[in-house]
Amino acid sequence: MRRDVFQAIADPTRREIISLISHESLNLNAVAERFNISRPAISKHIKILTECGLVRIRQDGRERYCEAKLDKLNEISVWVEQYRKFWESKLDSLEIYLNELQSKPKNNTNGNGNK
Incomplete structure (x- = not known):
């Protein structure tokens, strides 16, 4: 399902993730460590942000890094x-x-x- 940018920013956790990775590219674990919710919940938020085009996942060896794409x-x-x-x-x-x-x-x- 293709989501839109409005869905992405509707959730405060997703807005905080966007803010967090807009300053620096972080791996998924580093993002998850900043929140008091489960790693699967963070992964779901990241998936929605990716579907909306606000986050790009970059593979670097075994690590997956989240990068903000704020032009959306x-x-x-x-x-x-x-x-x-x-x-x-x-x-x-x-x-x-x-x-x-x-x-x-x-x-x-x-x-x-x-x-």
Whole structure:
């Protein structure tokens, strides 16, 4: 099954793995040692990250090293950017509206025209 990048970052453990190996290439045991979950659970997370294209496994002799491929995160960046622009526009409109309300002269009547 081909997974997408959004599935990869949905899990906090996978996000932490990405962060960990983005600084240096680590073998599977070194990755597993940094977590309080089982080695098979880490392997499952690494498999998902590999399927999403965020991690590449490099064989070096008997060791398998995890390397981050962060260019796939651009897909998320593009998706988030469209919503950032949308919300910035909405918040700008709200700011303009609030400024207009504040600049209107205050009416000192009690609601029926009397002061």
